[in-house]
Amino acid sequence: MLKIYGVYKSRATRILWLLEELGLPFELVPVLQAYKLDDPKAPGVRLNTHSPEFLAINPMGSIPTIEDDGFVLNESLAQTIYVAKKYGGPLGPQDLSEDAQMLQWTLFAATSIESDALRISVSNSSGRLSTDAGQAEAKAAARLLARPFGVLEKHFSDHAYAVGDRFTVADINLAEIVRYAQPWQPLLDQHPKTAEWLARMQGRPAFKAMWAKRLAEVE
Template sequence: MITLYGVYRSRASRPLWLLAELGLPYTHIPVIQGYRLADPKAADAPLNTTSTAYLQVNPQGQIPAYTEDGLVLTESLAITLHIARCHGGALGPQNNAEAALMEQWSLFAATSVETPALEILYIIGDGGDKTPEGQASIAVNAEKLRRPLSRLAAHLSVHDWLVGDRFTAADINVAEIVRYAQSHPTLLGEFPSLQAWLVRCQSRPGFKAMWQARAAEPA
């Protein structure tokens, strides 16, 4: 039986989106980030990343975590790719080449897109876009994103999806990272094929179900 630990407002959104797409039965155990709580060690604190019970699952105290038949995974991209390989059907790899491409696109997004995209998200979320310093930092991080986003856009100008000309777990992993850059008011508009792909991804029922559940969680 699959058990997924984490809240929707975290990188758990990646496997939760895939699980929604697949309609797989699983147990979801909400685990909130300890830093979001005033006192994560309080007796009445909800299960969180500092809780002894959760640290027995992932001693690093991060979410998400995934268990299935004795297997424990603690990295969201690996979780999503594992679910896709074992349970994903057409959303998973159909051969070794597709598996390699799904891994490549996922790691590419994590290493080339995620950090500057998150920086932009955090700066804007904290109101830093209203200050000269924040605007300068946003500009620096947007420039860091232009090369990897150009690479994605070039691929998506001739393919509707990242792997195998069909929607797969690779699209989920990458879309959930590119989503962070949506906070920038104009950046994705520079890459029409990429922006159109992201709209296609976020129009899927699995994303809508995940996003609705995310919206229902406390911010």
């Protein structure tokens, strides 16, 4: 059985959404981000990303980590690609061309979108997005995101999904990164086809099930 180290309120949403789509059983080992604890190394503190026993599994001290029959993988986007290829059926690539396209969209999201989109997400979660300074920060990030979002807009003007004519792991990887920019509505308003695609992805029952568990999670 797959073992997932992490919590829902983290990048683990990527692999956890995929597992909901697949209906694949897994064991979740709660590992909290160390920055959320006053003293992550205090005696008796809960398992966290600075705990020696977790660092023995993932020396980078990041979540999620997955373990599949002794095989350990620490990068979340690599995890989704791996699971989709091994267990995903139509959610994974059906040939070498699709494999390359799924990897391309995944890397595009990670390198061209995630960093700037996270600036918007962090500003929103910290409450700064409602301030003048936070809005200025979001506008600056949105300007940098205009080009990659333009690429998405062109693609989703002609295609319903990232790869092929079906929902795949590429949509999960893209959607979970694009989501970080979602609090800045003007960016989505300027890219309506991308916004429509994201709404369809987040309307899937598996996403809703994963997100409900995230909202219910007690840290």
